[in-house]
Amino acid sequence: MSTSSLEEALIDLFAAEEIDVARFGLRHSNGALKGKIKFANNLAAAAFGRYDRNFVAHLNNLAAVVRAQGRYPEAEALFREALEIDAATIGTADPDYAAHLNNLAGVVDAQGRYSEAEALFREAIEIGVATIGTAHPEYAKHLGNLGVNMYFQEKYAEARALLEQALVIRKAALPADHPDIAMNEANLVAVIAKLS
Amino acid sequence: MTESTNSARILQELVSLESWHEPLQFGQKSKFHIALAFGDARYAGKDNFPIEFRVRLKRATLVVKCDPELRIPRATKVRAHPPMQKTVRQLQGLKNSTGTTDSITAEGQAAVSAKEGPSASAKVARKIENSSNKSHEGQNEVTEVLTQHIRMIYREVGDEHHWDCEPIAAETLKGHAHEGTSSLMELTPKVDKRLSDMGIRIMLKCKSDDFEITDITANKTVMERLRGDNLEKRLRMAREVIKEKLADAQLEVVELDPKFRDVIIADILSVPDVD
Numbered sequence: 001m002s003t004s005s006l007e008e009a010l011i012d013l014f015a016a017e018e019i020d021v022a023r024f025g026l027r028h029s030n031g032a033l034k035g036k037i038k039f040a041n042n043l044a045a046a047a048f049g050r051y052d053r054n055f056v057a058h059l060n061n062l063a064a065v066v067r068a069q070g071r072y073p074e075a076e077a078l079f080r081e082a083l084e085i086d087a088a089t090i091g092t093a094d095p096d097y098a099a100h101l102n103n104l105a106g107v108v109d110a111q112g113r114y115s116e117a118e119a120l121f122r123e124a125i126e127i128g129v130a131t132i133g134t135a136h137p138e139y140a141k142h143l144g145n146l147g148v149n150m151y152f153q154e155k156y157a158e159a160r161a162l163l164e165q166a167l168v169i170r171k172a173a174l175p176a177d178h179p180d181i182a183m184n185e186a187n188l189v190a191v192i193a194k195l196s
Numbered sequence: 197m198t199e200s201t202n203s204a205r206i207l208q209e210l211v212s213l214e215s216w217h218e219p220l221q222f223g224q225k226s227k228f229h230i231a232l233a234f235g236d237a238r239y240a241g242k243d244n245f246p247i248e249f250r251v252r253l254k255r256a257t258l259v260v261k262c263d264p265e266l267r268i269p270r271a272t273k274v275r276a277h278p279p280m281q282k283t284v285r286q287l288q289g290l291k292n293s294t295g296t297t298d299s300i301t302a303e304g305q306a307a308v309s310a311k312e313g314p315s316a317s318a319k320v321a322r323k324i325e326n327s328s329n330k331s332h333e334g335q336n337e338v339t340e341v342l343t344q345h346i347r348m349i350y351r352e353v354g355d356e357h358h359w360d361c362e363p364i365a366a367e368t369l370k371g372h373a374h375e376g377t378s379s380l381m382e383l384t385p386k387v388d389k390r391l392s393d394m395g396i397r398i399m400l401k402c403k404s405d406d407f408e409i410t411d412i413t414a415n416k417t418v419m420e421r422l423r424g425d426n427l428e429k430r431l432r433m434a435r436e437v438i439k440e441k442l443a444d445a446q447l448e449v450v451e452l453d454p455k456f457r458d459v460i461i462a463d464i465l466s467v468p469d470v471d
Contacts, residue, residue, distance in 0.1 A: 006203045006441035007245060013437055014246035014418050014430055021433075028437065030444040039440050046432040 004028050021047060022062035033074055037062065051089055056082045056096075060103055072111045079104040095138065098127035102142055105149075114153045121146040137180065140169035144184055151187070156194045163188040202239070203445035206251055207461045209237035213258075214376065215398045215466040222388040225269070228466065230398060231376030232258060232361070234346065234369035246418045247434055250411040251442070252368035256402040256461065258348065260357040260380075263394040265387050272382035273357065277348040277374055346373040357381065368408050396466035401458040404443035409435045 004012070009028040013019070025040025044058040063078035083104060086097045105120035121142060128139040147162030167184045174181060212233040218226035236252045262268065346369055348359040359380075361373045374380065385394060412431050414422070422430060443459045 006438065009437050009441060010246055010434060011244070013433060014414070014422065017422075017426075019430075029440060039436070042436045042440075043433045046436050047429045 020061070021058050022065050025062070026065065033066070033071055037066070037074060037078070051085060053089075053096075056085050056089075056100070059085070060100060063103065063107070067107055067110070072107050076104065076107045076111070079107055093127060093130060095128070095131045098124045098131065098142065099138065101127070102145060106145060109145075109149055109152070114149055118146065118149050118153070121149055135169060135173060137170055137173045140166040140173070140184075141180070143169070144180075144187065147191070148187060151191055151194070154194075156191055159191045160188065160195060163191060203441050206237040206239060206442060207445055207459075209235060210251060210253055211235070211256075211400055211462050213398065213400055213462040213464055215396070215464055216376075216469040217383060217396065217466050219468045219470060220266075220383065220385050220394060222385050225272070225382040225384050227379035228260075228381050228383050228396065229376045229379050229469075230258065230260075230374055232373040232400070233371060234361075234373065236368070236370065245415070247412055247414050247431070249409055249413070249434070249438060251438070252370070252408045252410070253402060253461075254368055254406045254408050255363070256361045256369060256400050256406065258359040258361060258373075259353075259399045259401055260359075261355070261397045261399075262357070262383065263396065264355065265385060265389070266394055266396070267384045267386050268357065268381050269384065272379070273350055274348075274359075274378075274380050275350045277359070277380075278344045345369075345371040348373055398462075398464050398466060399460050400462040401460055404439045404459055406459075407439050407442055409438050 004027070012024065012028065021044045022040050025043050026036045029036040029039040040062055041059070044055050044062075048054040048058070059078050059082035063075040063082070066078065067075035079100065082100050083097065086092070086094070086100055090096060101120055101124040105117045105124060108120060109117035124142045125139070125146060128134075128136070128142050132138055143162050143166040147159045147166060150156070150159035150162060163184060167181070167188060170178070170181050170184055212231070212235070214231045215229065217228040220226050234253060234256075236250055238248070238250050240248045345364050345366060346361055347364050348361050351358045351360065361369060363369050383396070412434055414427060414431065418430075419427065445459075
């Protein structure tokens with residue numbers, strides 16, 4: 001059954017000053033997730049065009065929403081689509097490409113394909129070194145994610161080194177009460193517990 | 197069918213479909229008829245409705261499903277409507293403005309094969325205009341107007357009978373596809389049983405991409421609040437929303453990949469035509 005009527009969907013579309021296309025598409029489409037995703041992407045393509053940065057942002061946003069629902073294969077497909085557009089438009093030597101690679105690695109990791117995810121995280125780190133530098137919090141995020149990946153592969157020593165490196169960067173670049181620092185510290189404690 | 201009654205109403209306005217057949221008799225042929233016409237639907241909402249728009253269909257398929265105990269003699273199926281060859285008239289000895297003699301094809305449907313697309317028909321329509329211009333000095337006057345705007349082409353799909361409806365020299369379906377004055381095929385009951393049990397179901401289907409949404413205009417309140425690119429973006433998105441909701445209104449199978457989903461615009465049963 002339809003989640004909303006034509007009127008409700010159109011009133012919703014024209015109501016807000018800003019619109020989250022991904023959530024709007026999922027809310028107002030009927031049936032299976034595949035159909036909802038297609039509808040959301042058609043909306044975003046109509047709004048921005050398929051090779052616009054806003055469309056890529058939409059794909060990542062939609063993938064994140066779908067991932068949060070535990071639908072990893074669908075999220076992975078969306079992250080990959082975003083990367084394909086990135087590669088064709090901004091190229092692979094770009095911080096955005098690295099960030100989106102990191103997203104893809106995360107959902108691959110979440111499906112237990114750790115080696116595959118590791119390669120993607122490492123690629124994101126390499127691009128980060130070449131583009132944003134090693135003092136950037138985004139770079140620290142890539143290191144932290146690889147550290148967690150190492151933890152799940154039971155490579156605790158390497159996990160510790162990566163998480164410590166990430167924490168140093170974060171403490172230097174972010175306010176002391178930033179949630180990324182707290183998360184980094186908690187992950188590091190978990191790794192140290194395994195090592196001891 | 198969902199609660200979205202306006203979506204359903206739009207679909208109803210797009211199509212008029214009726215079907216009837218001669219009373220069935222064991223071993224006897226009964227003529228089967230349909231009357232099918234296409235229109236356009238204008239959505240002009242209530243005060244709180246943010247936009248207005250118009251809907252037309254680019255193409256559609258008429259599907260006839262017969263009881264398996266009804267035989268359809270192959271020769272009785274109408275393969276193309278209007279008939280491709282019948283209305284061709286060769287105008288001989290027509291003089292053009294340079295005084296030379298032309299032999300041109302004109303009036304109604306030209307002799308195009310069923311495989312040719314709408315572009316072939318478009319050429320035919322232009323030929324008719326040209327021939328009218330040339331006819332001042334000619335021996336013949338072209339006076340007939342092309343009245344058939346929709347072509348129906350038959351194909352068999354499993355145990356179903358499909359007629360694809362496509363516009364002739366136009367982008368959308370408008371007017372009569374079939375007026376029902378002649379039969380579409382004949383039915384012969386293969387068994388001697390209660391003939392009223394033998395059903396003939398007729399559906400009109402399309403894909404969601406077959407809806408053409410035009411003339412989308414925002415109401416005054418929306419135009420005052422959303423401007424420029426923000427408004428243009430919403431209007432473009434509105435087209436996708438309308439297509440999605442029309443498709444949702446009467447879906448046959450919801451779980452299929454949307455690419456393959458059929459939207460059922462009309463679904464009726466043929467009734468015996470008893471005087």
